[in-house]
Amino acid sequence: MPEGHTIHRLAARHRELFGGGRVAVSSPQGRFAAGAALVDGREFAGAEAYGKHLLHRYDGGLWVHVHLGLYGKVSDGALPAPAPVGQVRMRMAGDAHWLDLRGPTACEVFDQQQVGELIARLGADPLRGDSENPREQVLRSARPVFALLLDQSIVAGCGLIYANEVLFRAGVAPTTPGREVAPERWDAMWTDLRELMREGVVKGWIDTVHTAHTPEAMRRAPRVDRHGGEVYVYRRPGQPCHVCGTAVARGELAARNLFWCPSCQRPDRPSPPAARRARTSR
Known part of the structure; x- marks a missing residue:
């Protein structure tokens, strides 16, 4: 399972690729189709990591929460995006880049309250400046x-x-x-x-x-x-x-x-x- 440093690297990478732009979000596999429809076409307002949890923030107060678990993987590249291969849970596409998420333990849309509840359950993240020594x-x-x-x-x-x-x-x-x-x-x-x-x-x-x-x-x-x-x-x-x-x-x-x-x-x-x-x- 990826440790926290990997999730923080992913958050920084996703801010770099999609920050401030509108993104197309889909679920080629189909398991995230309803969630993808809620954020499709919205502005990608940022990405954060908290522990092993990745949080994509969209305008309108919606977030996509991802936990990779043991088998989750993320890949990305420059457009045009290749045809989906395998079980792609979520695909994102911006102005110049695409991103595919496969096999996560969790991929779901949260509102601000749910994000707060998630963070409240977690301990101190050594990589976050707002976390205190436990x-x-x-x-x-x-x-x-x-x-x-x-x-x-x-x-x-x-x-x-x-x-x-x-x-x-x-x-x-x-x-x-x-x-x-x-x-x-x-x-x-x-x-x-x-x-x-x-x-x-x-x-x-x-x-x-x-x-x-x-x-x-x-x-x-x-x-x-x-x-x-x-x-x-x-x-x-x-x-x-x-x-x-x-x-x-x-x-x-x-x-x-x-x-x-x-x-x-x-x-x-x-x-x-x-x-x-x-x-x-x-």
């Missing part, structure tokens, strides 16, 4: 901090890669209850998460390793993975930790895949080398 929610909770990072009502937009990686970079065991995380440690993690996700928006992929641990610096082969980017623990079970050499562990927590270094993220290790390097080498 410190109190985390530090009062008995739930594992890994689960709290993935709870979209607490941290909107953080997915598996960022959750696993930011915990490693902080030297925090993923099973640590939120209420046992020191306030300054959480604040540092929140700041690190925001910076990593901002980099993801710029690059279009997730990189979490420090300069000292890049393939060039360590003289190792680059990571080969469809998600791209260099990481410390995510999807690296059994491979040596880039910091200490311990085999990366894999498990399941909150029904999600968990990866961690048993040495750098020991529960009884308040300030491991990984955490010190995270604060100084990036």
Whole structure:
């Protein structure tokens, strides 16, 4: 499932392609036909991202809410648009560009009240300037901090890669209850998460390793993975930790895949080398 940085990139892209112009909206597949008819021909007033939710704003107070889920994909290009191929849920066409949406979990028309209700259900988005650090929610909770990072009502937009990686970079065991995380440690993690996700928006992929641990610096082969980017623990079970050499562990927590270094993220290790390097080498 795309993480928040991808949705923010899409929102920026759609503002660039369609902002301020009138767009034709249709549903070649047919499943969004009624919704498409409500916004077809209206001015595209903007696009926003909140967590993993994409919101297209139209004149007249209407919005199209999109959640890509596991299988949703967006493609675009210069006009003329090609003939629809496959299950195109929504097609947009402006003066010079087209956009196709396939396989989303949600594609629906909202009014302003429904948008407000959606946002009210979501937690703080690390990529939005109007979101505050959810410190109190985390530090009062008995739930594992890994689960709290993935709870979209607490941290909107953080997915598996960022959750696993930011915990490693902080030297925090993923099973640590939120209420046992020191306030300054959480604040540092929140700041690190925001910076990593901002980099993801710029690059279009997730990189979490420090300069000292890049393939060039360590003289190792680059990571080969469809998600791209260099990481410390995510999807690296059994491979040596880039910091200490311990085999990366894999498990399941909150029904999600968990990866961690048993040495750098020991529960009884308040300030491991990984955490010190995270604060100084990036």
